[in-house]
Amino acid sequence: MTTPWGALALTRFPEDPRDRLRAWDASDEYLLRHLAAEEVPLSGTVVVVGDRWGALVTALAEHRPVQITDSYLAQEATRANLARAGAEPGAVRLLTTQDPPPERIDVLLVRVPKSLALLEDQLLRLAPAVHTGTVVVGTGMVKEIHTSTLKLFERILGPTRTSLAEKKARLIFCTPDPALERPASPWPxxxxxxxxxxxxxxxxxxxxxxxxxxxxxxxxxxxxxxxxxxxxxxxxxxxxxxxxxxxxxxxxxxxxxxxxxxxxxxxxxxxxxxxxxxxxxxxxxxxxxxxxxxxxxxxxxxxxxxxxxxxxxxxxxxxxxxxxxxxxxxxxxxxxxxxxxxxxxxxxxxxxxxxxxxxxxxxxxxxxxxxxxxxx
Ligand SMILES: C[S@@+](CC[C@H](N)C(=O)[O-])C[C@H]1O[C@@H](n2cnc3c(N)ncnc32)[C@H](O)[C@@H]1O
CATH class of the missing domain: 3.40.50.150 (Vaccinia Virus protein VP39)
Incomplete structure (x- = not known):
């Protein structure tokens, strides 16, 4: 994957040389391009949720992001991709959806998951750590982003709009409003x-x-x-x-x-x-x-x-x-x-x-x- 942070060799997990599926997609590329082009300050605590095979945190490793995933396979792929990219050990904190999230989040990058319920749960868990200055950018393929997806961002974090589509991918921009009255989580x-x-x-x-x-x-x-x-x-x-x-x-x-x-x-x-x-x-x-x-x-x-x-x-x-x-x-x-x-x-x-x-x-x-x- 070619990124503004350099070219990366990425694999899924378990690694299979016959696997023709890539470990990243146009929505990962679009998000990374946007962060570089808009010079989004990647300082403070950068959290990446739902990174499919670790492409996002591997590209952003120098900014010491925190990855939050529900998938063991995604976590293992991330470990392998980070090691292959020569990332400093410990550069990326690997958390699961079951771990307590960071207390304060300055940049929140969300690769929209397949499950709307998981997105709702994750946004509700992370919302208390988001402040007015937090940069929130979501990304996904056009077919994965529905009105209901945008409504979740809007209801849990604050006013939300989307970008134009590029290579069938779209970005989601959300302006956090910590004063929003958030619903209680229906989960579990x-x-x-x-x-x-x-x-x-x-x-x-x-x-x-x-x-x-x-x-x-x-x-x-x-x-x-x-x-x-x-x-x-x-x-x-x-x-x-x-x-x-x-x-x-x-x-x-x-x-x-x-x-x-x-x-x-x-x-x-x-x-x-x-x-x-x-x-x-x-x-x-x-x-x-x-x-x-x-x-x-x-x-x-x-x-x-x-x-x-x-x-x-x-x-x-x-x-x-x-x-x-x-x-x-x-x-x-x-x-x-x-x-x-x-x-x-x-x-x-x-x-x-x-x-x-x-x-x-x-x-x-x-x-x-x-x-x-x-x-x-
Ligand atoms: C069709 S669901 C079945 C769930 C449950 N046994 C039931 O019948 O309601 C398949 C399950 O396999 C899990 N799964 C997918 N890939 C897996 C893997 N490589 N190792 C272990 N579990 C996996 C999924 O997360 C999912 O929970």
């Missing part, structure tokens, strides 16, 4: 599960902003909950746990199961822990932010439960499902099982057969299938 959102879905029926689910299906039970997850393997004990992984409803259901059904909840989203893992705690589940659990099953010892797991991500960019999504399935095969003990829920049309049975050499249909309805693969 707590709801009760319906009846008829097995051990988790009528239980509580806690959702931090931005997690998958935060305001209601996903219909695929609902189908999965009705067909989970029952009471086998052992080491179980809720892979891509989101709000933790699947792993919590397993723990409720079988207190002798040790459940590991894993997600690459800090908001998701915090939600899973809160869901588990809210239900006073007996038994043992571990909560981990990470990339799939990386770090889980080979042959140590009895059962992996997985509802793979499917909303992201198609190529990314496919790669993630592959990684999750191959990771599960490695982590499972011989005889251990991976159970997957997916839309019929995603064809997960083909992938499972490639990775495990077998795949069996456990349940199906017109839309979804639950599949099982056994490590041989």
């Amino acid at each position: 959102y707590v709801y009760t599960l319906p009846d008829g879905i097995g051990p988790a029926s009528g239980r509580t689910v806690v959702n931090h902003a931005g997690v998958f299906c935060a305001d209601r039970l996903d219909i695929g997850t609902r189908f999965f909950l009705r067909h989970l393997p029952g009471g086998r004990g052992g080491r179980v992984v809720d892979l891509g746990c989101g709000n933790g409803v699947v792993g919590t259901a397993v723990a409720l059904a079988d207190p002798s199961a040790e459940v590991l909840f894993v997600d690459e989203s800090f908001q998701a893992v915090a939600s899973a822990e809160a869901t588990y705690q809210a239900n006073g589940v007996p038994g043992q659990a571990e909560f981990r932010v990470g990339d799939g099953l990386a770090g889980v010892p080979s042959g140590s797991v009895d059962l992996v439960l997985n509802n793979p991500p499917f909303h992201a960019h198609q190529a990314t999504t496919d790669a993630t499902a592959w990684r999750m399935f191959t990771g599960a095969r490695r982590a499972l003990r011989p005889g251990g099982e991976l159970w997957v829920i997916g839309n019929r049309h995603l064809g997960y049975h083909v992938k499972l057969r490639k990775v495990f050499g077998n795949s069996r249909l456990v349940a199906s309805d017109p839309k979804f299938v639950v599949l099982k693969a056994v490590k041989r």
